[in-house]
Amino acid sequence: MVDKPAPDASRRSEKSRRAIYDAALALVGEVGYPKTxxxxxxxxxxxxxxxIYRWWSSKADVLLEAFLDLGEQAALAAREAGQGAPRTYALxxxxxxxxxxxxxxxxTVDELLDPRFEAPSRALAAEGVVNEQxxxxxxxxxxxxxxxxxxxxLRAAQDAGHVRPGVDPRIALELFVSPLAQRWLQRTAPISHEYTDTLVDYALHGLAPRDA
Incomplete structure (x- = not known):
């Protein structure tokens, strides 16, 4: 009689965790956060x-962790493919x-337009406006x-003399991050690489005429 190897509990747990991540993201994208x-x-x-309750205390915990994992997986795939630095890694x-x-x-634009990210991220962002927790x-x-x-x-740029010493980095980042988020959430206009390039140019150079 041949002894069968014992089941690999860690592999089974990882498979279940992945299935839960996929299910949570799919559901919130299909029916919204309240109905998930x-x-x-x-x-x-x-x-x-x-x-699920053995690993997480609520559906919010499941969804947030699933979304974080989705970003990490996409970032890893992009790095392995040599496609640049995703936003979830250091700038x-x-x-x-x-x-x-x-x-x-x-x-960031590519991620926001990716169907895997767009539906669940919109659902979470929208629910976060009315659900304080x-x-x-x-x-x-x-x-x-x-x-x-x-x-x-931005602080590193200040240290290098590329940004004025008195500029608050927390406020400065809003000049290009906030307009992108607002346009994407409200669908007031398409988002694109050209749009974010323009945001950076406006934020760094301002609107006043440039010296010759």
Missing amino acids: TVEGIAARAGVGKQT PDTGDLAADLKLVLRA LGREFVTKLLEPQLQLYVDR
């Missing part, structure tokens, strides 16, 4: 509800602030780490 439930996620993932510092910002904002978690876990990358890059 732990029961629905479990049924779609093919796991028991108790499996590049080539010494050319405008070029670095344009590179990352172009990657989710909104705080959305900012703390998703937005703040990314915004801090811009702050760090």
